[in-house]
Amino acid sequence: MNKLTKLFMVGAFSSVLSVVPVRAGTLNFQTYFKVKTVKIQNNHDGYLNVFNGKDKKLFTAKRDVKTVYTTTTLNIRKAPSVDSKVIKTVQIGTKLKRIGDGSCGWDIVKLKDGAKGFVWDEYLSENNPFENLGRFRITYYCNCDECSEGYGRLTSTGHICYSDYTIAVDPDVIPYGTTVYINGNEYYADDCGGGINGNEIDIYVDHHELTTKNGVDYYDVFIKK
Ligand SMILES: [Zn+2]
Known part of the structure; x- marks a missing residue:
């Protein structure tokens, strides 16, 4: 060259x-x-x-x-x-x-x-595709009797819980079937729980250790408009 x-x-x-x-x-x-x-x-x-x-x-x-x-x-x-x-x-x-x-x-x-x-x-x-529902208390549950109140892996709507995807909500605040965004991750409102009222969300996880390890978080929660 x-x-x-x-x-x-x-x-x-x-x-x-x-x-x-x-x-x-x-x-x-x-x-x-x-x-x-x-x-x-x-x-x-x-x-x-x-x-x-x-x-x-x-x-x-x-x-x-x-x-x-x-x-x-x-x-x-x-x-x-x-x-x-x-x-x-x-x-x-x-x-x-x-x-x-x-x-x-x-x-x-x-x-x-x-x-x-x-x-x-x-x-x-240029348009905000999301609506901020405000700050929620985020906790975790699993399929054990204590967490699931005897439902196991079944949701209150009769579906199967998926780890880090299914969430229990207060259906008066977030209707069943809503896709919800928490801290950058996508979840699906498909369950409820006795202790979940108002601005509270329970995230389903596979192992009970994770429910205690993850503890309690507070995050802004978003849905698509
Ligand atoms: Zn448990």
């Missing part, structure tokens, strides 16, 4: 970023950037430029301040890379201020303390 060809190839390779289809949306693309720190520069021409630590421009983001909502439990990262440090993890349905719509899928959000972070835009929605 002569020097000129080599130079050309290096040039071609370094410009790969700008020719990759912008909405690839694959895991490969998410991991494309291997950056730990970035610099965000507001060009005042409607765009934010994102540079890596060596001042090489990674991509531009359209400056577009908008309220968006997370459609999953989402990590806000320090840099546009899945290897990058997580600044904050937010729950499903969290309201965020998006300041930059990234050309590559990484959007820029601004947190309340002024810090800027990166999120993958497939997990953002």
Whole structure:
């Protein structure tokens, strides 16, 4: 390979970023950037430029301040890379201020303390698809006589309990058949229990040890609108 060809190839390779289809949306693309720190520069021409630590421009983001909502439990990262440090993890349905719509899928959000972070835009929605039912007391039960009041693995609706999926609810608060989101996980309201009233949820687990080990949690609970 002569020097000129080599130079050309290096040039071609370094410009790969700008020719990759912008909405690839694959895991490969998410991991494309291997950056730990970035610099965000507001060009005042409607765009934010994102540079890596060596001042090489990674991509531009359209400056577009908008309220968006997370459609999953989402990590806000320090840099546009899945290897990058997580600044904050937010729950499903969290309201965020998006300041930059990234050309590559990484959007820029601004947190309340002024810090800027990166999120993958497939997990953002302009309308909130979730409703926060408020804070619930979360406990755990199993199929033992003590926990299940003699029902074993059968729910009060006549179905089978599945570990980390079936939940017992107060059906006046959450109707049977509702898919419920707690701390980023999906559950199914299919059971009730004598001790479960109001803002209380019992999560079914396979082993009694887990019911004591997991103890009591308090989480915001979400349903799809
Ligand atoms: Zn038990």
